[in-house]
Amino acid sequence: MLTQFQWLHSELSNVCKSLLRAKQLHVWLLKTHLSQDPFYATQIIRLYAINNDISSAHHVFDKTPTRSVYLWNSMIRAFAKTRRFGNAISLFRTMLESDIRPDNYTYACVIRACADNFDFGMLRLVHGSAVSAGLGLDPICCSALVSAYSKLGLVHEACRVFDGIAEPDSVLWNSLISAYVCSGMWDIGIQMFSSMRLSGKKPDGFTLAGLLVGIADSSLLSIGQGLHGLSQKSGLDFDSHVGSLLVSMYSRCKCMDSAYRVFCSIFNPDLVTWSALIAGYSQCGEYHKALIIFWKLNMEGKKPDSVLIASVLASIAQTANVGPGCEIHGYVLRHGLESDVKVSSALIDMYSKCGFLHLATCVFRIMPERNIISYNSVILALGLHGCASKAFVIFDEILEEGLVPDEATFSALLGACCHAGLVKDGREIFQRMKDEFNIKARPEHYVYMVKLLGTAGELEEAYNLTQSLPEPVDKAILGALLSCCDSYGNSELAETIAHQIFKTNPTDNVYRVMLSNIYAGDGRWDDVKKLRDKLTGGLKKMPGVSRIEGSYY
Template sequence: MSSQTQLRLILYEFSRKFQTKLSTQKLHSFVTKSRLARDPFFATQLVRLYAQNDDLASARKLFDVFPDRSVFLWNSVIRAYAKAHQFSTAFSLFSQMLSSDRRPDNFTYACLARGFSESFDTDGLRCIHGIAMVSGHGFDQICGSAIVKAYSKAGHISEASKLFLSIPDPDVALWNVMISGYECCGIWDKGINMFNLMQHRGNLPNCYTMVALATCLIDPSLLHIAWSVHGFCLKINLDTHSYVGCALVNMYSRCRCIASARSVYNSISGPDLVACSSLITGYSRCGNHKEALYLFNELRVSGKKPDCVLVAIVLGSCAELSDSVYGKEVHGYAIRLGLEFDIKVHSALIDMYSKCGVLDSAINLFEGIPEKNIVSFNSVILGLGLNGFASTVFEKFTEMLEMGLKPDEATFAALLCTCCHSGLLYKGQEIFERMKFEFGIEPKTEHYVYLVKLMGMAGKLEEAFEFVMSLRKPIDSGILGALLSCCEVHENTQLAEVVAEKILENGEERGRSVYKVMLSNVYARYGRWDEVERLRDGISESFGGKLPGISWF
């Protein structure tokens, strides 16, 4: 074989995106025996291939013995350690590079910025940012983009914004990073403003811009803006792009507009797994669980393989429908895919079996987890509580604490739910106090709802009312609604009127209508039909002349 043919063969092998560890070792041996042994290009490629196969020892050995280290070789080995999450070693290599005759380039700083972002090391990120600025790479598009993204992920959006505004003539990619940064921090209005400024400065949005913008919209109250974003996609002919289509499906799903989500999904030419997963998630999120299961079945038949997140969501739909038959089918499917021991899937299985009343299966799954964590404990505590096994719940809680696990908001929500189902008022109050003072967890709406229901269902309506009125204003309608439902059960019309009045002072019209129905039921029990008619007429008008849940046929 001639040397030219050998060179072509080697270049072909190195051009492939992936090589096995054995193939990499053979290539290394072949290069070492040839005249190419001291070429930095081939050394860089070998370090990359070793890193792909998680063989950092071989990559480092090659790097250490190589005499003429190029910037690319330095970057390759630094990137290898950063991708392996060995950030201290990556930074140590960077320090050695600063002491060598090679200067870091924009890719070096970009790689380290990503590493510090992933390790949540803000001080390290600021250090790299400072060195990049001194070296003159701080305003580079690639380096700047990586640091802006890193600051955004770390939640330091003001620092990301300052850097972005200091970069002259940012390209579309950098604009996209800044818009995504506002999305990461939940500041959707700033993302919209950035999008408008981008166009004002003559930059044409691309598909990634629209994805970043659509991802910012996560609340049903932003539906009118979601329509505008979709309209803009139609205007610039990006609506049929699969990447944009998936983002629009996800956007409409989060905005609880599932009809629009389905319409966009149907318009995508050959929707992929991501688009299908987005729509299934949307159906589940909006409570259309049967449609979610139907679409998941179609996905399985098509041969697409879902990930653990989607399987967990589908199991959640099975739980909401109390469909243990289909739940068992999904369980078997998860086993075949090798997803059964993923913590999200495992917890969803425990939750599904618990809510379907198949408690033995839920307990067996929990006991079979080799390394139990807070998520698995939360699932089994909630499952036992929903089925009335309060004493076992508190045993599990004690076991969890003895293992050194720290309870979170979901743990206490499950414990308070257990107390509600078993009517354990004083135990519930004790749990609530421990949550606040022993574990330092600030109660959320869900915790207050359970505590109010505990007091109200025990007949302590006045005490519950005083507790609710002591909360910080404005009081969530869900908490007031819990008290109103207790007034309905105990037929306390006088207090029900007061609570209903408080509810009507805030909340959306459809939310208020639910509570109007509850109050009208209290009036109906006492034969106050004029009041019932007045309330129900108001509800009928708000729903276009038809009362929800009533059919004329």
């Protein structure tokens, strides 16, 4: 039989998400007067933080008279993990003024918080403070520093920290490899991997994980396959992290057969691995397979989490078939997932892409918590359905809420203007994006602007806008203008634009076909022939398919 203490320890080590359970344990500890014991207080803070009840966690911290380093660290970590970076830093400052000295774990946690908050200035300060506390060469601090600098894109700083260590341990090697790979320098990451092996350190699951995320697309497939072989040789393919990363890696390489094979070889795959497979099918455009895997997951009695639901909803949105979407919505309501901001944003997008704007706005209105992504989803939905003025009302709501619009917000607004033909509003919001919100226009913003002006017949202004950009101008921007020239039958401008595109994209036949169609519209058949003769093989148009599924009104 379990003793009370064995029971307590097993309950505390259980990381299961349940605020109720955390509260029950807290009450039990209060009754037995154990709650003031720094160890138990630390555990309760951790449980509250996992369940996002930061005020209860802070209350426990306040009420504990003897504060160990452990206790301070757990409270700072609780703030940092719930993205309350300001609180984490100010508690760290209070700790520095107290008679308890921060240890290497405190610094590692604060360093990570600075990186998560993209606060370079604070990271420098904390780094300096760690050095003066004599922890400049501590392996735990250094691995946190290497990861933090690389997250901020400062891979050379990360390298400097690494170079300062005479005998790096595996964790530090893994952090450096990850740093290079995450910064897009996967070849240096591979070199570091060789150096690690030469130095006698055995690669582990983390090493492989760091390398696998660098296999961004099918051009690196053979390296990915090599890493897969290596993981099999060292028996690391049984590691659940490595398994899920192999599935994602093959998905990114569009090798869904291999991804599925890896998935099948994993004994009892976890939710992350299921998610990786579903997202993989979805990203490869195999939405129906994604749904089949989702139903299979349900048949096995597994409980999908919010991340998995969000990726399935994204798949459904692409199939534009609201039926399964409604089923998932039912599941969401039955399992109390509707308050999750990821799930709700995905529901808004799904309903809007399936044609049900009113359901999308209903979901939005009853959301208890909204972030910029949920606002962007609803602006996109309104824009897609031609309700541009309502989209602008939502934009004002963002500002009233004190949220900061991002690139995607303006993309959605410009898209809404395009759909509704609101040239004046489009011009205005494009200007405000740059002047008021300091957001540099990205190619997609220019595409919308060119489309907006071009569709309204302002071809000259649209052309001037494209020519104000530095060379080479993105082909999508010029392509948008080319298609407007087609609508207005302006074959002269079309010719100029098309040749500008051909200069940088000599093999892109799509634009030759577009220009040839414009010539044809003008009756310039000789030019059509000249252009068509230049076309190389492989020009096949996928026939369109439409289908009507059952009605869900």
